[in-house]
Amino acid sequence: MKRRKIEIMDTTLRDGEQTSGVSFSASEKLTLVKLLLEELKVDRIEVASARVSDGELSAVQQITDWADNVGFLDRIEVLTFVDNGVSLDWMKKAGAKVQNLLTKGSMNHLTHQLKKTPEQHFKEIGASLAAAEREGISSNVYLEDWSNGMKSSKEYVFQFLDFLATQPVKRILLPDTLGILTHNQTYDYISEIVGRYPNLHFDFHGHNDYDLSVSNVMEAVKAGCQGLHLTVNGMGERAGNAPMASVIAVINDFLPQVMVGVNETSLHKVSKVVSAFTGFGIPANKPIVGDNVFTQTAGIHADGDSKKNLYFNDLMPERFGRKRKYALGKTSGKANIQKNLQELGLTLNDEELKKVTARIIELGDKKEKVTKDDLPFIISDVLDSDTHHQKVFVKSYVLTHAKGLMPSTTLAIEINGESIEANAQGDGQYDAFMNALKKVYASKKIKLPTLVDYAVRIPPGSNSDALCETIITWDWDGKELISRGLDSDQTVSAIKATEKMLNII
Structure with missing residues (x-):
């Protein structure tokens, strides 16, 4: 069976930058463009909106200069507006050759925002497309609020598509602008459109307001769309856009009839770079790229992994340039610890392993996560404890440190079965503890x-x-x-x- 190619358009630098509090510098944009095209190998990138600022113009000029030199200029796209050529003038200054023209995909937006008739809107769009063609700029067209258009004004949407079918348009971009579609609606609407216009290229642009963007993308692909708009880490306005990493994994694992050219092994690296540039952390449990998603915490899972990989699924970390980890904490078993010891090149006998396991569980009750790097310290601590028979126990203590007062300690200590209490002050909490201890040992006539x-x-x-x-x-x-x-x-x-x-x- 011949697999159908799906274009991946990354809009992290345009739609993703609409995340509240995010603004990429020119050098960050250029760095990400290179990373996305050369390493992640997305097909296209939407890098900016026209007319935004002088800084944005400079950033796009740097991007197009680089892209032109390496033969990627036709893969750099800019959001433009129906504005009597102002956006096209900006495009020419920026050196960009592909516009994504923003138009109205619902009667609601057309009537209440533009206050125009469909015929007026189409006439202005036609003029913008003709002007772009004269300037050697190719055009894709966004139908803003298309999903609501299909729900409430389908006749208008088809009237619009009938018009666009006659125009010099390379791709028609169908956004679920407000993230209101279910997967069933996505499939039904795109199937209907693709069936009616089999010779047109349609992209789907999903938003994540109901956390349905990945499922909607799946259905859009099944319904026949030829391109997808995604962002790294799902960045974007409100709840964000369909997340790149999850969508790529879903397509590769569940949609054998299609293929994408994205390099899976770079997804985690690019995710980390975007997080660093934006200051927006990646949730630890975010699929594919989160810190915890390839970490087994329960000891029974680590044991199962050692016995025919009982707790593995197809999301093997190596696919994404990552490694499986085995967390150490209060739910750890010997299998988790053995896995970590193997990575460190350490071996323990059964008795030592049992003692180390007990110590990790004890520490895990206080501290949610014990790391692999903690393990040598824990082993040293446990094995060191075995070198002497314990006769002295610090049973309890109260450490007090208040502003304006000297630190003080009250402790209870047991020596050879005898319990003794003492209280003392000091320059710090530990100094106060030692002073109280000296009192106890002075009473026993033992020098510390x-x-x-x-x-x-x-x-x-x-x-x-x-x-x-x-x-x-x-x-x-x-x-x-x-x-x-x-x-x-x-x-x-x-x-x-x-x-x-x-x-x-």
Whole structure:
């Protein structure tokens, strides 16, 4: 079966830029154009609206200069308006050769916004198209509010399409401007149009107001449309546009009768670049490009992955230039930890693995996510704990730090089964803890080692909720003694390191 080619037009730089608070610089636009065309390999890009600003004109000039040099000029498109040639003059200055002319696709818009009859509108559109042809500019035509037009003024839509069929138009662009279509309506409307005009090229432009854009795109393709308008990360006004990554994956996996030329392995990279340029984060659970979507958290899932990939689907991370991860936390099992150990090149025996698993679950109750980079610290902490038999327990403590008051600590400690309490102040919370501890040991006539070095580490690449490893060096009657503590709280990790020291002495 011969597969039908679907054109992908990216409108991140035009419609996506209508996301509230987003504005791309000229250099960012040029960088993204190169990335989208050369690496992601979309077919066309809508880069701007005509007449917006001098800065926008300069950006488009830079883009068209580059595109002309590499043979991509016919793939650069600009939104234009029916404005007696003003947009076309802007296009000529910008060096662009393809206009996407914005027209009215519903009687509601035509009557209440333009206050014109269909005949008046068509006459002005015809003049714009003829002028573009004379200037060597090719034309696509947007039918703004087309979806509402099909719902409430279908006769007008077909009257308009009858007219456009006689004009020098390369593509007719059908936008669900307000995101009001269901998948059934999308299929029915586009099927009807394609059936009536089999020789015209139709693009579908979906919005995501009801979170239906991907399903609507599927149905538009099934109904026979030849092009799709998408944005990276689903950027766009209100709830945004149909998202590039999800649509490409859906087409490749569920629509074998069609094909797209987009390079799947670059989807994640481009998504990250757009996120960095716009400052809009990618939701962790966003399909294909979110941080968590290839992460197994439950231990039973990691175990299943080791047994004939029981929890895999066709969305293999390698398709998108990514790797599967196995989260470490309170739902982790030994299988999750084994997967991470394999990546780090570490091995543990069954008893050690059991202890590390228990420690990760304990830490996971305090901290939602334990990372792979935390794992060496946890192993060191657990195995270090096994080198001595615990006789001293810091049972509880209260750390107080208030503005204008000295930090203070009240602690309860158990030594060889005897419970002792003490309270003290200090220059900081840990200093107050140590002063209270000295009181306890003074009462037992035991001298504590002297703290000579105190270092805190967090795993590379971690953020504010990282595990802290506190390494304390002690002088114990001329002998150097080192103890480590691990916790998501820096002071608590220091207290744990101190508790280890107390057991060693």
